[in-house]
Amino acid sequence: MYGLGVLRGMAITLRRAFTAPITVQYPEEERIIPLRARTNLTWFEERCTGCSTCAQACPDGCILVETSPGEDRSFNVERYEIDFRLCMYCGLCVEACPYEAIQAGGPLDDAAVVFDHLYRNKETLTGLAQRYLQEHGNVYPNGRKGPDRSSSTFRPES
Numbered sequence: 525m526y527g528l529g530v531l532r533g534m535a536i537t538l539r540r541a542f543t544a545p546i547t548v549q550y551p552e553e554e555r556i557i558p559l560r561a562r563t564n565l566t567w568f569e570e571r572c573t574g575c576s577t578c579a580q581a582c583p584d585g586c587i588l589v590e591t592s593p594g595e596d597r598s599f600n601v602e603r604y605e606i607d608f609r610l611c612m613y614c615g616l617c618v619e620a621c622p623y624e625a626i627q628a629g630g631p632l633d634d635a636a637v638v639f640d641h642l643y644r645n646k647e648t649l650t651g652l653a654q655r656y657l658q659e660h661g662n663v664y665p666n667g668r669k670g671p672d673r674s675s676s677t678f679r680p681e682s
Contacts, residue, residue, distance in 0.1 A: 557629070562615045566630035566656055567604060567649040568664070570671055571623050574599030581620035586610035604649065608642040629665025630656050 548555045557563060574591035590603035618628050630652065636642050644652075657663070662670040 551633075554632075557632075562613045562628055563632065564630040564634065565606060565608075565611070565613070565617070565626055565628060566653050566665055567606065567626045568653045569601065569604070569625075569646070569650045572601055572604065572625035573623055574601045575622070577620045577622065578617035578626050581616045583614065583616065584610045584612060587617060601646070604646040606644050606649065608644065609639060624664070624666060624668075627665045 574589060576589040576591070579585075579587040579589045586607040586609075588603060588605040588607075589601065591599035592602050594600040613628075615628055617626050634652070656665070657670050664670055
């Protein structure tokens, strides 16, 4: 039996030896990431209603949402912060958000050298989201078209 296992292993090795390599030459080429991959979280302020279901769904408690009452029974998002030092990228916040304000996907080159830079506030998250939309032709990570940037009163459909 020992010889048969060696022959099977050599057969697999020989088959793989003549196929094209799958190496990606980063940063010249970027790997295609599936839409549902659990990568970096991106928060879109224009879609957020302040319902805080993402914070309630987070098992780590790394999302902070602070709202104030607004006109016509809506909420104004005063603070929105994500502590990526605690986040385990489980995607429960993405699934819980009814307005798709927080989505998995985003820049893969945002590594932080300083540990405290992984705590991101509303302004930082908004900047990252706007940069993502500009770089990807105004398309969200989930593949849907983003809002018209000429209209500043965009609100997600209920």
